[in-house]
Amino acid sequence: MNSKKIISSVSLATAVLATGIISQEAHADSVDTTTTTASQAQPQLVTAEQVASAKATFENNQEAQAQAQSVADSKKQALDTAKANTTTAQDAVAKAETAAASATDTNIQVAKEAIPTAETKVQSAKEAVETAKTDVTTKEASQSQAQEAVNKAQGNVNQAQEAVDEATQIQSEKQAVVDKSAKEVEVAKQGVTNAQATLAEKTSKVSQAKQSVETAKQNDAKLDADIKAADINAEKAYQTAQVAKSDVDAAKTKADETAQVLRDANHPTHIVMSDEFKQNLKYLLFEAPTNNMAALSAAVDKVIQSEAESSKLNDAYFDTFTPDTTGVKYDVEHLPIELQTELSQYMAYLVNDVRAQLGQPKLVVNTDAIKFASLVAEKYAKNHDPFSGHDMKAVNEAAKEMGYWYSKNNTINSYENMAGDIIKSSYQIDDNANSLYKVGDKVEATKSELYQLIADNVAGFVYEGEMNGSYGHVGSLVKQPSLGLAITLTHTDQGFGDIPMTETHVLLVPEHDYANYDKKLLDSSKNVPDFVIPDKQAAEVADRAAQAALVTATAQAQAAQTRFEQAKAVYDALVATPRQTADAEAKLATAKTELANAQAALETAESTLATVTASHADKVAALDMAKTARDEAVNALTAAQNKLDVANQELAQRKTATTLAKEKLAELEQAVKDAEQAVIDAKATYEQLVKAKANLETARQAYAKVVAAQDAAQVAYDKAIVALTNAKAQTALSGTKYTNLKAAYDARIAYEAAQRKAKEEALRRQAERDAKAKQVRQDVNSTQNNRVNSNTYVGVHTTSFAAAQVATAEATQAVVNRRGTTDYQAPLPQTGETDTAVYLLAGLGILGLAGVTARKRRG
Structure with missing residues (x-):
């Protein structure tokens, strides 16, 4: 449906209400359906393109308003900065005036004379620093000597400990030899006894041999006990070696950690x-x-x-x-x-x-x-x-x-x-x-x-x-x-x-x-703590200590492994020692068969006893010497440890002395800095007094410049506020225009749909009336006594539909002219609300069509 036809229909309905034209009753066949288009009375309709254009204008104005707001904020900040600069410059002028007032010839002379006095103090302070540096060097050398003494004492302790360990091992070995020698003496004595018994009482030879067997069994039992003890010692040595290995693993882990920290630093x-x-x-x-x-x-x-x-x-x-x-x-x-x-x-x-x-x-x-x-x-x-x-x-x-x-x-x-x-x-x-x-x-x-x-x-x-x-x-x-x-x-x-x-x-x-300045973006509860960076020098010291601990743990583990292997060797030797019981039983048989040789055997046995007894005495003496040597080694270890303790105490004292000397040096160095600063301050005071008047003039000139800058910033800010105000106004106007155009466009779409439906309904009713009119004519022709001139009746009472359209167009133009309608907005009467002229006419049109339809239905 084109826009001209829409306005024509609206104008018709408006005219019916506005002029009071009411159709008289008429037959359906007399209705004039001619349509007349009054385009000269039609206002401009709202299109989808107009709505889209208004929307784009509104959005662009919103963006421009945001930019104007940003500019205004920036200019406000610049103005605040300029005001702060003015205050600072004003303070500077006040200070310069005060300085100029104090710049008398007497004050200048006093300030000038203070400079060489301050310089003399600097030289004295520097000489004190050199003396303190010498003292620090001396104490550091003393500390270094004490450290060397500690290292030497520690080496002596280590050597003494090794000597104790070695003496203990020797004593253990000598004890084993004595124990074995004692067994040999006992065997020889038993041999003599057996030989004597053989000679004295031939009948008790078997009994004596049995006693020898019992003695052998006891010796075997003792051997079993020794094996068990050696097994325990070997197990303890094994456990000690395992602990030492664990210590190596722990030291390795620590060394790896300190190395990583060093890399991170x-x-x-x-x-x-x-x-x-x-x-x-x-x-x-x-x-x-x-x-x-x-x-x-x-x-x-x-x-x-x-x-x-x-x-x-x-x-x-x-x-x-x-x-x-x-x-x-x-x-x-x-x-x-x-x-x-x-x-x-x-x-x-x-x-x-x-x-x-x-x-x-x-x-x-x-x-x-x-x-x-x-x-x-x-x-x-x-x-x-x-x-x-x-x-x-x-x-x-x-x-x-x-x-x-x-x-x-x-x-x-x-x-x-x-x-x-x-x-x-x-x-x-x-x-x-x-x-x-x-x-x-x-x-x-x-x-x-x-x-x-x-x-x-x-x-x-x-x-x-x-x-x-x-x-x-x-x-x-x-x-x-x-x-x-x-x-x-x-x-x-x-x-x-x-x-x-x-x-x-x-x-x-x-x-x-x-x-939006009122909108805070940062949540302080989500702040991450400040980063802590490891000290590189401390990391290097810790890493050197960890690496040294790893070397020490490795050496201790190797020593523990050696002790385990030695204990295992003792155990293996005892396990390999043959049992005596079988040998004693063999001797019993021999004694029975060699009774004739018993005398010879006795002499041999006595000779053997004398030999092993003498040998046993030598071995016991050697054992006593080993014990004495071990006691001496233990005493030496105790003495070395005492010396180490004394050396450590001396080192601690010298470290304290070094620290105190360094602190004193730091104080004296600070004194030099203070004295040098005093010279700088004295010179600055003198220069300030000499240049006070010139500085006052400079400060006044600077103050004049910042005042001018503040005025310029105020002007720029005022312009930005005006631009922002205009942008807001443009946004508000374009927003209102867009809203009204959108409403009018929606009303137009709704009205067109209503018009199409009304037209379809009118055509259907017209068809019904045409059918009824045809039936009436047939009835009239068949009834001669009731003839009526229908044309005369219609001509008197019918108002032409085309004429009504013309009147409607004139009434519509009058409404538009009276309201001063624009192409996008017009006020509604009395209420002050805003809507479109087209929307207003559309509402009247629906009412008008309803009235016309009702009267035609009665006709």
Whole structure:
């Protein structure tokens, strides 16, 4: 249905109500169905394109309002800074006036004379320092001598202990020989007794032989007891050796731990900046006038000029650290959250070092910032071009998910700093210096290498001026309150094959939302504790001690193993010793058969007894000497241990003396610094008094400049407020226009549907009336006595439908003219509500059609 037909129908219904035209009763066949289009009375209808255009205008105005708000906030901050600068300059003028008032000739002369007095004190303090240094050197030498005495005493104790162990072993061996000799004496005595008995009483030979057998059995029993005792000794020695092995394992574990701590401590803990670079950077970031582009550019150039020398100092410091490439490897694209947090803490540690040097408060690591960084890293395109800059879409989509302000058009990056780098061990080259890395290969690095990567990233942020002429990254790092990082992998081809590169995404989350200052973004309960870095020197000392303990434990384990093997040898020897019972029984048989030779046997036995007795006496004497030697060794060990205790006490005393001497030296060195500072202060006081009047004039000029700057900032802020007010007004107007157009468009769609339905109903009823009219004519023709001139009746009482359309069009135009309707908005009568003229006419049209239909039905 076209728009002209819609307006025509609406106009007709309105005219019926407005002019009071009412059709008289008429036959159905007299209705004039001619349609007339009154296009000159039709207002402009709302289209879908108009609604879409209004919506786009409204959204653009919203974006413009947000930008105007951001500009106003920035100008407000600039105004506050200018006011603070004015206050500072005013204070400076007051101080300069006070100084100028005190700059009398007398005060200047006094200040001048104070300088040589202060210089004399410096020389005296330096002489005291040299004397203290000599004292420290003397006491350190004394301490070193005491340490040598302790080491020597410890060596003596060790030697004495070895002597005791050796004497104990010798005594044990001599005792075994005596025991064996005693057995031989007993055997010889028994032989004599047996021989004598054989000679004395031939009949008791068997009885005596049996006694010998019993004696042999007792000896065998004793041998069994000795074997059991040797077995126990061997078992104890075995257990001692096992404990010693466990001690070696524990010492090895400790040594491995201290070695790992030493490796972990081997990374930079400081960003080196020269005093000149530091001062220039501080001025650029916090003091340079932001509204003076020439001054700002000059400040940048000054930082760049001092960067090269300062960067060399930092490079030299970084070169003292070599990352460990032999430890546990981590996939750089899938770091454990604990390690990702640890790397964020390490970066914050280095950034806080920079902030401290620039006189700024510390930032923190927050788990929400780490989550933000992880979201950004997930959204970065795979194999992102490392030279294409930030992925705006990734950053803003992640900010939206976190509930932070974001750029809807992805044209602004308000959160991310990004650094690219290469981990040297992550790829290999062939003989032609071409990279063997292929895109998609896993890239792994040790924790030490990742630490070095983060340190290089921070240094790159600080020293970037010579590369791009800007210090935007370090500026954001030292001003934002929190950070979190994540690492992604990409690659580049510089003509030698693909090389893997890392991209470190550092997300800086502000305290408050950019678009809503009342919305706080950082939850302090999610802050991560400050990072603690192990002391490298302490780690080296602990590692040396652990390695020495491992050597000692290993030596002790070897000694314990030797003692076990010796005890096992004694046991094996006893087990191999033959039993005596069988031999005694054999002798019993021999005694029975060699009775005739008993006399000879007796003489032999007596001779043997004399021999073994003499030998046994010699062995007992040797045993007594071994016991005496062991007692002497024990006494020597006790004396050596006493000397060691005395040496340790002396060493402790000398260490205390050295410490006191060093503390005294430190006090005297501080005194030198204080005296030198006094000279500096005296000279500064003199210079201040001499230049007081000139400084006053300079301060007054500076005050005039900052007052002018404050006025300019006030003007800029006022303009920004006006722009913001206009933007808000534009947004409100475009929003109202969009709402009204949308409502009118919806009403139009509803009305068209109603019109189609009404037209279909009218056609159906017209068909019914036509059928009834035809029947009436047939009835009239058949009844001659009731003829009626129907044409005359209709002509008198019928109002033409076409005429009604013309009247309706005129009435509609009158309504439109009276209300002053625009193409998108018109007020409703009396209520003050806003709606469209088309929507108003549509409502009247439905009522009007209802009235016409009712009257026609009665006809």
